[in-house]
Amino acid sequence: MSAPAPDPVAPVARPAPRLVARTVEIDDPGPLLGLLPPGAEPFSWVRRGEGIVGWGEAARLRTTGPGRFREAERGWRRLLAGAVVRDDVGLRGTGPVAFGSFAFADASSAASSLVVPATVVGHREGRWWLTRTTTGESGPSIGATIPGPVSGAPPQQPDGPPPGTVVFADGAVSSPDWESLVGRAVARVERGELDKVVLARDLLARSSTPVDVRGLLRRLAAAYPATWTFSVDGLVGATPEMLVRTQVRLVASRVLAGTIRRTGDDAHDLALAASLARSSKDLGEHEYAVRSVVEALTPFCAGTNVPESPFVLHLANVMHLATDVTGVLRDDVSSLRLAEALHPSAAVCGTPTAAAAALIDEVEGMDRGRYAGPVGWLDSDGDGEWGIALRCGQVGDDPHEVRLFAGCGIVAGSDPAAELAESAAKFVPMRDALGG
Template sequence: MSSNPAPGAEPSSVTATVVVRSVPLPVEGGLLSYLPADTPHDELVSWVRRGDGIVGWGSALTFESSGPERFRDAEAWWKSVAARAVVRDEVAVPGSGLVCFGSFPFADDSAESARLVVPSTIVGRREGQSWLTTISLDPQLPRLETPVVAREPEPPADVAFADGRVSPADYAHAVAEAVTRINAGDLDKVVLARDLVATASGPIDPRWLLQRLADRYENTWVFSVAGLVGATPELLVRRDQGLITSRVLAGTIRRTGDDEHDLALAASLARSSKDLEEHEYAVRSVADALAPHCSSMNVPESPFVLHLPNVMHLATDVAAVSADDATSLTLAASLHPSAAVGGTPTAAAIELIAELEHMDRGRYAGPVGWMDARGDGAWGIALRSGAYAPGDPSQITLYAGCGIVAGSDPESEVAESSAKLIPMRDALASD
């Protein structure tokens, strides 16, 4: 079943009853190993970090919406689904029971649609407890079929890379123009992105990409929703029984592979006025957006340096206590676009992105994650990611972006964007 309202229209109410059953299930090995082979790439979903999370496949329900009201429409549809659901949850932990996965376009005027997916099968694990969830439209309780570890995915063959809509030279020119606008006082910060197209000689198995990303980037959330695949280090928001958390990343430096040199680079990043300024804008935008929904909030005075295999980021973990019944998706919508992916002031930055980027970001840099029937869930920012070409599983477009402030240098930003493309480029390699 699917629903596809016109932009800004009220989503049609859900007439079918969703029947859900969650039971304990011993899970041996990694969650990603249960994703079945030969399943369409856009029917595999994932939200996994350090072995915990949820993965799923099949499609019990889907929903699409676009335009400025995409978040509101999706929330209304999900509440309608949850209101009619029959749920037997023998596990009762975050991620069990009725769950949807979602991803949303970055821009209001994107040609892409927001996607919500309710898989027919979910396998989850949290803090040593694992489970199986089966979801169907059958009025009887779903039949439980114990999932098995799937065969290993094959690597992509003959992968070739080509410039997308924004070449490195185009990107350098856009950065230079952005710095000119910032120095003229038009805005304080803007995040500009570029793309890279990867094409293989046959279908690219998303399970290969997910496993490679999970193995190499354990500090990230490895995600897959409706053909968007990646590993994000940035948690936009998590809502868990009244506790709200958000991880803000802004300010980046590329690693060299020399541990001693990288420690020195980390120290320089922590002192960099340019990067600290960029980071402050991002943290302030998150705290301001969350404040109306929170009774208390803790924002550390100084960021820490998050070490990833390819880059290091300035990072701040914001924690707050919920003061209302706003769902995790409502919170994600209020945070999007944060200064970490848009800029400051937001309106001016979004306008400049539309002018200078010359591409549709699609769902890159938009919220991606999951939510349960109570509204708890986790949403990241779709960074370090790639989107499959519609109808062509052999092609995927990779994206990366950088925060531009007054002190930004065009060639340095091109190099930083190249570093941010490395996770997905390496995931596509066969060695």
């Protein structure tokens, strides 16, 4: 995958709103997800109790089409260009922060978003902080424009209503028809048209009561603490896959490809993990995914480190082959720019990328929206964390309905019935969180 060419900041017709942010250290306020208030759109990026959450809206950027990443980064730069910031903590993720979620495909009808919450609470390395952000056209001085007071932690919020009765139905393509699509894809791979393609399917969940996203997040985090529990603009889930993380000039990416379902029997699961680690089909699929990440990062890095073999990542419902790729950045580049360069990886699209994307457009039968696109956050230094939006659902305009997504890597020798079963396993986190 070729690296995107440098893109200068475009001139704007009128000034962007003035961003004004203040970050202070606070005492431990309790679980981050317990701080999210009712009635406000929740933002979340939390793993094992650490991360950031937010609510309210200071600024929002929406972009579409092939230039969605560049337009979002330009908008973020414009907001920061006139920003007034007082950061008393100085950790990654303090100061003004934008949560983001991007459409998978250039032609998707779904808009991509960068949102700056009015309130952000973070926890990392034994420290907690609170950031409040406002916008205005101008401000006379830092003393007058910094929001205040900002001392003290927000209170823990009560649990929302319990989940209602949930009914599930096939989405754009029925289960039998999706098996047939997988069979067609396998035939194309075995004819040598491509090495791998990832095919996704959706499932519609209808709840008897409005879905409380805060409750979804809490249940996902409790059941899958090793994943990143996220919520941005109605897209909510628990992803095990870190697309890219940056801190100063260090970059890391976790690649997952190759999956087997857990049984709940520890001895049997250990045997299954061993078989996964020896599976030529799964190892081949994983190698494609790792190679695509390394090729995308190489133009930006002075050096990269790739382990010789993957490890088996044990999650509550499945196990994955996993590889952590790390590197040192050659230049100052934002985490969002790297997410653009890495998207779409072989783990969610296939190899070669162009051939896999064309086959997805031809046979998948649905618009993925922001499923399998980058989701995460970045700060004013450009550092951030971007996962791949997996194990997730989209809450639409109707709060009773959630569209769930799952996908599987198809290579030579893939069995359509086994892939359907794998997709069902990947629906489990959201199904359980919904109470289904």
